[in-house]
Amino acid sequence: MGAEKKDLSAGKVISMKKPSEFSKDELKNLINNYRRLQRTQDAYYSELLQEFSLRSGSxxxxxxxxxxxxxxxxxxxxxxxxxxxxxxxxxxxxxxxxxxxxxxxxxxxxxxxxxxxxxxxxxxxxxxxxxxxxxxxxxxxxxxxxxxxxxxxxxxxxxxxxxxxxxxxxxxxxxxxx
Structure with a gap:
């Protein structure tokens, strides 16, 4: 599911793509970025991880x-x-x-x-x-x-x-x- 997220730097709401809309490489990159930024508690991170696993799990x-x-x-x-x-x-x-x-x-x-x-x-x-x-x-x-x-x-x-x-x-x- 896509998500809306508040952009704290600009004070506006931005729309995020659904995880299913990303390529597998894009998903992997996003997951790694969430980990690097220690944002793994975000609900969107869980959605990305689930989509990546679905595509990788044969x-x-x-x-x-x-x-x-x-x-x-x-x-x-x-x-x-x-x-x-x-x-x-x-x-x-x-x-x-x-x-x-x-x-x-x-x-x-x-x-x-x-x-x-x-x-x-x-x-x-x-x-x-x-x-x-x-x-x-x-x-x-x-x-x-x-x-x-x-x-x-x-x-x-x-x-x-x-x-x-x-x-x-x-x-x-x-x-x-x-």
Missing amino acids: GLDFETTKKAVLEAAKEQRFLSYKQLADASGADWVKVHYAMNTHLGDLVEYAHYKGWPLLSAIIVNQKNVETGDMDPSTLKGFVTVARELGYSVVDEVAFLKEEQQKVFKWASQASEQQR
Whole structure:
């Protein structure tokens, strides 16, 4: 959705393009500028991030992923990457490499919405029963969390805490908040 924004320097309202009207390179540039200017709390930034992820995810999008995570979390269960791809109607082979970027963007999006780190409950198929993450997956999850300003001392304990936060969020959040 496009937005109107007050130009503080001139005291006038300017109209901003809808994120869907930008090229992928323009979106990437705008996202980087918002980060550089530390304006990631702006609603428009979230819209840019969501549009970029939609175009970069080879069929993955925030809304479908959020819905799949929400449904799994309501049932207090973990979700595999393949289950997530299937929920999106995407071919796992085609989205495999896009998944990490998609989930990293989703974690950032969720963080700025005041939500827990949603990808905490997305794990490899062999870990769906336990919620454990393989070392490389855990490293990626923790790296994104640290980039967002989280202090992580014990990586496994941090993961388990975030998983519980996702479960709690899903059980308590109203439809309006999701």
